[in-house]
Amino acid sequence: MPKRKKDLLPGTLEMMILQTLRRGALHGYAIAQDIQQTSQDVLQVEEGSLYPALQRLLREGWVVANWEVSARNRQVRTYKLTAAGRKQLEREIAGFERLLEGIGRVMRPVES
Amino acid sequence: MPKRKKDLLPGTLEMMILQTLRRGALHGYAIAQDIQQTSQDVLQVEEGSLYPALQRLLREGWVVANWEVSARNRQVRTYKLTAAGRKQLEREIAGFERLLEGIGRVMRPVES
DNA sequence: AATCTTCATAAAGATAATCTATGCATTCGG
């Protein structure tokens, strides 16, 4: 049985989507591309993870979507960060850094 | 509907358990205490997360367990890191740091 | 014409976590 691939650190995808949208509205596919590229190919966002995450963000009101026609003349659904989403992003960053500090203390060999 | 509590960053518990056991064998309860304390109360390991995680580590052979009698005169199941577990820990640390770097690149505003 | 890339959705399966419950033994406060 082949090992499962691990593209993401669970629990960080929504935060990264919101952060990506801070720099401007994008459609789903472009979000995935952006994350992959800025992470220098370390992170890969599968479509089966991305679109459900976007649905959650929509449901919560962190983003809004509308259909547009892309430069390539295709129907694309564009997602835009809301003011509430921006607040949420800050909360998520704070929580994430808090957890990272906790993990750091556990993982780092004692430092005086 | 009250929000769910979030005690851990998913995907990091096994790594932290293994790391905790590097300093010596411990029973389950003590592992949870140790993680909570060294994290300075940032991380809290629920029993419902801890014991299943220990079962997985046993199954994979990263730890071995045996029943002992504690200083408080109680039956405790003590877990000890195996050589394979030590290797696994190194792999997990490497993978975790890799992901963190990827996330860092996505989250950090452009730095020249 | 075939295939690749772009873009989107959905459903099934896995994994890992939380929540809740149970149980028992010891220790501690009153």
Next chain:
DNA sequence: CCGAATGCATAGATTATCTTTATGAAGATT
């Protein structure tokens, strides 16, 4: 001495999130 809290362990139901796989369709490339 009795009840409560703590120490220690296990197990089941539920939820969240991610991967995998499938499907589809429009446009671009060959």
